[in-house]
Amino acid sequence: MCGIFGYIGHQQALGLLVEGLRRLEYRGYDSTGVALLNDGEISYHRTVGKVGNLQSILPANVPGSQGIAHTRWATHGGVTLENTHPHRSFDGKVTLVHNGIIENYRALSKSLIARGIEMVGETDSEVLVHSIALELAKGVSPETSVRRTLKRVRGTWGLCVMFLEHDLLICARNGSPLIIGTGNGEMFISSDPHPLTSHTQQVVYLEDGDLAVVTKDSLKLSSLQGGSQEANISTLDEDWGESDLGDAPHFMLKEIYEQPDALRQCISGRIDREMGSGRLGGMQLQHNTLIQVPHVRLLGCGTAAIAAEIGQMLIERMARIPAVTHIASEYRNNDPVINPKALYLAVSQSGETADTIAAVKEIKLKGGQVFGVVNVVGSSIARLCGQGVYIHSGPEQSVASTKAFTNMVGALTIFAMQLGRTRHLSKDQGRELIQELQQVPHLMESYLENVGPIDEAVELVSSASSVLYLGRGLSAPVAKEGALKLMELAYIPCLAYPAGEMKHGPMALLEEGSPVVVVAPNDHLKEKTLSAIHECKARGAKIILIHEQGDEIAEEAHVSIPVPKVHPLLTPLLTVLPLQLMAYRTAVLLGKDVDRPRNLAKSVTVE
Numbered sequence: 001m002c003g004i005f006g007y008i009g010h011q012q013a014l015g016l017l018v019e020g021l022r023r024l025e026y027r028g029y030d031s032t033g034v035a036l037l038n039d040g041e042i043s044y045h046r047t048v049g050k051v052g053n054l055q056s057i058l059p060a061n062v063p064g065s066q067g068i069a070h071t072r073w074a075t076h077g078g079v080t081l082e083n084t085h086p087h088r089s090f091d092g093k094v095t096l097v098h099n100g101i102i103e104n105y106r107a108l109s110k111s112l113i114a115r116g117i118e119m120v121g122e123t124d125s126e127v128l129v130h131s132i133a134l135e136l137a138k139g140v141s142p143e144t145s146v147r148r149t150l151k152r153v154r155g156t157w158g159l160c161v162m163f164l165e166h167d168l169l170i171c172a173r174n175g176s177p178l179i180i181g182t183g184n185g186e187m188f189i190s191s192d193p194h195p196l197t198s199h200t201q202q203v204v205y206l207e208d209g210d211l212a213v214v215t216k217d218s219l220k221l222s223s224l225q226g227g228s229q230e231a232n233i234s235t236l237d238e239d240w241g242e243s244d245l246g247d248a249p250h251f252m253l254k255e256i257y258e259q260p261d262a263l264r265q266c267i268s269g270r271i272d273r274e275m276g277s278g279r280l281g282g283m284q285l286q287h288n289t290l291i292q293v294p295h296v297r298l299l300g301c302g303t304a305a306i307a308a309e310i311g312q313m314l315i316e317r318m319a320r321i322p323a324v325t326h327i328a329s330e331y332r333n334n335d336p337v338i339n340p341k342a343l344y345l346a347v348s349q350s351g352e353t354a355d356t357i358a359a360v361k362e363i364k365l366k367g368g369q370v371f372g373v374v375n376v377v378g379s380s381i382a383r384l385c386g387q388g389v390y391i392h393s394g395p396e397q398s399v400a401s402t403k404a405f406t407n408m409v410g411a412l413t414i415f416a417m418q419l420g421r422t423r424h425l426s427k428d429q430g431r432e433l434i435q436e437l438q439q440v441p442h443l444m445e446s447y448l449e450n451v452g453p454i455d456e457a458v459e460l461v462s463s464a465s466s467v468l469y470l471g472r473g474l475s476a477p478v479a480k481e482g483a484l485k486l487m488e489l490a491y492i493p494c495l496a497y498p499a500g501e502m503k504h505g506p507m508a509l510l511e512e513g514s515p516v517v518v519v520a521p522n523d524h525l526k527e528k529t530l531s532a533i534h535e536c537k538a539r540g541a542k543i544i545l546i547h548e549q550g551d552e553i554a555e556e557a558h559v560s561i562p563v564p565k566v567h568p569l570l571t572p573l574l575t576v577l578p579l580q581l582m583a584y585r586t587a588v589l590l591g592k593d594v595d596r597p598r599n600l601a602k603s604v605t606v607e
């Protein structure tokens with residue numbers, strides 16, 4: 001996590017750095033800081049809190065056309081001013097910002113202390129700045145000082161280093177993303193491409209092991225080992241859409257309401273109505289390959305893993321191919337068996353989640369083929385996989401994922417259809433599904449125009465000590481997603497269970513008035529879910545029921561929230577909407593920071 005922005009060029013850097021940080025704030029918002037070089041002096045401005053806090057302490061004018069900036073998500077060391085980046089070396093000659101984790105920082109720190117260097121804070125990053133300064137003091141170049149330091153380091157880094165006596169920046173990447181935007185007599189450095197788009201379209205994505213020496217009009221790329229290499233310039237051609245808040249009170253609400261259009265984007269041009277099939281060009285899969293696929297494995301974390309679970313069920317239902325979802329953070333540690341003929345799908349909004357990246361690497365190392373199901377174009381997972389499908393949600397800035405979830409489900413539905421048509425799904429079944437899928441954005445709109453008694457549900461959950469979420473089949477992962485949303489936004493402990501599992505333990509939690517959220521669309525499992533509802537009500541629980549419009553199951557609810565009717569395989573795209581709104585409004589009611597929930601960050605780039 002953490003966001004890095006850097007600038008070297010002919011403009012005054014401060015405004016550019018602050019704006020860059022503002023666009024990267026979703027990556028971490030514990031503390032933030034900038035450092036600018038001007039006339040042989042480096043000025044530092046740092047504060048605990050968000051970019052807004054930094055802005056309020058910045059002097060009106062801080063001169064300098066070179067600088068580095070950082071917004072932090074704390075890993076090592078508390079949220080304090082001392083631990084805030086940029087860090088400065090003991091002699092004031094080196095300043096750096098770092099994203100990642102230095103695993104052997106304790107040993108490095110001990111040896112620095114033994115040499116009389118005082119560690120100011122508790123971060124792992126601080127060892128880097130002092131080590132580089134020690135090397136520099138031996139008379140070597142800035143590049144050599146960084147290279148020598150990094151060769152002693154174990155861990156991950158996205159690094160941007162500024163030097164008091166040299167007109168350049170040094171960047172390095174190993175596991176944490178860093179992108180260099182090349183302008184006319186100016187260079188920009190960023191953790192992701194979005195803050196760059198307003199300055200330049202020409203970018204160089206650093207790869208793991210890269211080290212770059214950046215001046216205002218040159219970029220020299222080499223590997224950590226020393227061999228120089230060519231910088232491949234990519235053009236940012238993705239229309240990343242509107243990313244400002246506009247009139248919305250929070251990004252999350254804005255993004256919830258963007259779901260119909262986002263889903264249209266995701267579906268558009270990707271279905272073959274005539275053949276009743278999906279057409280995902282980026283998957284580069286031939287029909288004769290698809291026929292031979294023995295099984296599918298899906299990987300992701302958090303909401304992405306939940307979308308993957310829905311994808312897994314759709315693949316099994318439509319294509320009759322065994323499919324399993326794995327939590328990416330567990331996967332590679334279990335020494336997985338990889339079948340080179342199987343399909344592996346890495347699902348990730350950001351495309352930067354360290355655990356998912358590590359799983360992709362493990363699969364590739366063992367000869368498996370991995371496809372990305374990713375939102376951010378040019379992200380690490382997209383590039384690592386080299387093939388896959390972009391979900392086209394547009395920028396998702398709220399830490400709580402909403403429109404990326406529905407678009408992941410949308411893309412996986414199309415993939416399942418494509419796979420299904422090579423096997424068990426008939427043309428007519430495919431056509432029917434396509435017709436229904438194309439209706440979903442309208443149905444979403446119609447629900448979002450009249451969302452039902454969400455506030456009654458909010459009243460029940462906002463005062464609860466815990467909330468139980470239940471669903472069956474495709475609705476079990478939807479229940480999980482609802483629970484994750486409420487937990488991460490309102491900090492209320494939530495449990496999500498497949499409804500049939502409730503009586504095997506979680507039911508012990510129920511007492512008079514306990515809120516239970518049940519997702520029960522009108523599918524083949526509804527009757528069974530009904531039994532679970534009765535069991536909960538018999539123990540005094542209050543049922544918040546998400547169901548299809550006009551369904552008589554509504555009578556069972558204390559709070560009944562209807563969503564439009566849809567094909568049973570597409571229900572997650574609608575039933576999740578009231579759950580997102582419920583979490584959103586509960587967080588607002590409780591006065592929580594909706595877009596920036598405590599302790600979290602949008603892009604989890606550390607393991």
Ligand code: AGP
Pocket residue numbers: 301302303304347348349350351352353356399400401402485488601602603604
């Ligand atoms: C969702 O609301 C979360 N903030 C989180 O679970 C997220 O989905 C997870 O960290 C995975 O992120 P990714 O999709 O960018 O890989």
